[in-house]
Amino acid sequence: MSDLAPWLEVVLRAAAVLVAFLVLPLLVGQTEHKVMAHMQGRLGPMYAGGFHGWAQLVADGVKFVQKEDITPARADRWVFRLAPFVALIPYLVALAVIPLSPTVVGADVDASVLLVLAVIGVGIIGTLMAGWASANKYSLLGAMRAAAQLVSYELPMVLAVASVALAAGTLSLTGIAAAWHPWWLLWQLPGAVVFLVAALAELQRPPFDMPLADSEIVFGAFTEYTGLRFAFFLLAEYAGIVVMSLLFAVLYLGGWAGPFEHWLGWLWTVLKGFLVAVVVIWLRVSWPRMREDQLQRLAWVWLVPIALLQLAITAVGVVMTS
Amino acid sequence: MTTRDIVFAAVGVVTALSALLSVTTKHVVHAALWLLVSLGSLAGAYLVLGQELVGLVQLLVYVGAIVVLVLFALMLTRAPIGPHAEIDTPWWQRVAGAVLGGATTALLASLLLPLFSGVSVDLDTPTTTTPQVAQAIFGTWVWPFELLSVLLLVALIGAFAVSRLVLRRDADERAPVPAAAATGDRG
Numbered sequence: 001m002s003d004l005a006p007w008l009e010v011v012l013r014a015a016a017v018l019v020a021f022l023v024l025p026l027l028v029g030q031t032e033h034k035v036m037a038h039m040q041g042r043l044g045p046m047y048a049g050g051f052h053g054w055a056q057l058v059a060d061g062v063k064f065v066q067k068e069d070i071t072p073a074r075a076d077r078w079v080f081r082l083a084p085f086v087a088l089i090p091y092l093v094a095l096a097v098i099p100l101s102p103t104v105v106g107a108d109v110d111a112s113v114l115l116v117l118a119v120i121g122v123g124i125i126g127t128l129m130a131g132w133a134s135a136n137k138y139s140l141l142g143a144m145r146a147a148a149q150l151v152s153y154e155l156p157m158v159l160a161v162a163s164v165a166l167a168a169g170t171l172s173l174t175g176i177a178a179a180w181h182p183w184w185l186l187w188q189l190p191g192a193v194v195f196l197v198a199a200l201a202e203l204q205r206p207p208f209d210m211p212l213a214d215s216e217i218v219f220g221a222f223t224e225y226t227g228l229r230f231a232f233f234l235l236a237e238y239a240g241i242v243v244m245s246l247l248f249a250v251l252y253l254g255g256w257a258g259p260f261e262h263w264l265g266w267l268w269t270v271l272k273g274f275l276v277a278v279v280v281i282w283l284r285v286s287w288p289r290m291r292e293d294q295l296q297r298l299a300w301v302w303l304v305p306i307a308l309l310q311l312a313i314t315a316v317g318v319v320m321t322s
Numbered sequence: 323m324t325t326r327d328i329v330f331a332a333v334g335v336v337t338a339l340s341a342l343l344s345v346t347t348k349h350v351v352h353a354a355l356w357l358l359v360s361l362g363s364l365a366g367a368y369l370v371l372g373q374e375l376v377g378l379v380q381l382l383v384y385v386g387a388i389v390v391l392v393l394f395a396l397m398l399t400r401a402p403i404g405p406h407a408e409i410d411t412p413w414w415q416r417v418a419g420a421v422l423g424g425a426t427t428a429l430l431a432s433l434l435l436p437l438f439s440g441v442s443v444d445l446d447t448p449t450t451t452t453p454q455v456a457q458a459i460f461g462t463w464v465w466p467f468e469l470l471s472v473l474l475l476v477a478l479i480g481a482f483a484v485s486r487l488v489l490r491r492d493a494d495e496r497a498p499v500p501a502a503a504a505t506g507d508r509g
Contacts, residue, residue, distance in 0.1 A: 074403065075403070076349075076351075076403045079351075079352075079355065109374075110374060110452070111374050111375055111378055111452060114375070114378040114379070114382070115374075115378055117382060118378045118379075118381035118382040118385075118386060119381070121381075121382055121385070121386025121387065121390075122362075122381070122385055122386060124386070124390055125358060125385070125389075125390065125393075128390065128393050128394075128397070129355070131397075132351055132393075132397055132403075133403070135403055140397060143397065144394065144397060144398070147390055147393070147394045148394070150390070151387060151390060151391065151394070154386065154387065158382075171375075171452060
């Protein structure tokens with residue numbers, strides 16, 4: 001797109017990222033409906049619209065739009081209303097810098113992997129704001145749990161990503177995927193496992209959904225939300241799955257590496273990311289919720305030491321081969 | 323006046339205004355949220371100046387972790403919605419705070435402005451500064467860096483020690499042991 005006027009290129013790239021941001025999470029949501037329905041043998045999600053219940057997601061969307069937008073009387077109005085956007089926008093920024101192939105990327109930034117990690121960490125502020133501003137004890141409990149969980153799991157995640165960056169010798173996602181070699185599947189395996197577990201915890205997906213725990217604290221920080229604002233929080237969750245899955249595919253599965261990668265590179269990245277997203281859904285269906293102390297124990301006793309060990313292994317490997 | 327100047331001025335104004343709001347607001351949690359905006363836009367200022375690594379680490383560490391911990395601690399204590407009379411300060415404290423803040427600003431400005439006036443850096447040729455920063459921290463300044471991490475480690479161990487001390491006193495009170503043995507143990 002280099003022969004276009006600069007402003008037109010910027011507008012086109014922004015529009016393309018926005019379209020991807022609106023389409024991919026819905027695709028993951030639809031997949032989750034169907035995969036979960038199949039795994040649990042449920043008939044409900046297969047009903048709406050006839051064939052395989054294709055219209056269920058459309059019906060959900062119509063329902064959300066119709067609902068009244070309620071702000072509780074005792075709530076902190078501005079913080080309450082702003083919270084869904086603070087939760088959603090970081091994932092939009094993250095999606096803009098994740099490359100699908102060396103040429104198909106919203107914005108090619110130099111330290112893009114650091115940028116993705118930094119903005120994902122900002123998303124938690126939205127949950128905290130929502131939980132506090134709702135003036136509801138369940139919301140506050142949910143927000144506290146979410147903050148404790150995210151602060152704990154941020155560390156192993158950053159360490160795991162640092163290992164990959166060290167192996168590739170660059171902080172650019174494009175550079176990391178270019179340096180990837182099939183042998184990394186084994187070399188970076190402990191780091192990949194740590195990253196996947198920490199990503200699940202950052203997304204607050206089961207088995208790490210203690211902050212939402214609908215049987216204990218209603219729906220955590222999102223208890224008081226209705227209509228579109230609630231839908232924005234859900235969209236943030238699914239956009240988070242998309243971002244984490246694509247990031248996993250680029251960091252650990254080689255991104256666009258595959259047959260005909262000059263023409264079909266972007267397709268391989270999307271397919272690998274989609275495969276990771278299915279694993280995320282699969283884990284939701286098959287694992288029970290972890291208790292708060294189990295969550296913290298997993299992060300500090302297992303993930304952080306494994307990530308540090310991976311970092312040491314990577315360092316040895318880099319020094320030996322250079 | 324280039325685009326970069328305008329963006330830098332805008333980011334700087336946002337940083338200063340939100341910093342001011344964070345110390346003048348009477349809502350505790352709002353103060354933390356304004357601090358968040360201030361630190362986040364400071365990261366923007368670093369980005370405009372071409373130091374992307376510093377800016378992103380600022381975002382990752384301060385916005386993503388430190389302020390989250392501040393908010394977390396605030397919400398663990400009583401952080402009611404709306405202004406709170408108990409945490410309000412008398413006028414003389416506010417005046418003293420303003421004088422102290424102004425004095426610190428003047429001191430820093432008198433020190434840094436002569437040092438860096440007239441220095442110009444070429445920002446328009448895109449270069450990556452990450453290796454330079456790494457070289458500086460882990461090469462030239464490695465000993466101060468290591469000393470700082472030892473300081474953090476000491477703080478961590480200190481926090482552990484304090485929490486253990488409290489636990490042991492509670493246990494002592496609950497199960498009274500012979501006085502001689504207890505004093506002997508404490509040392």
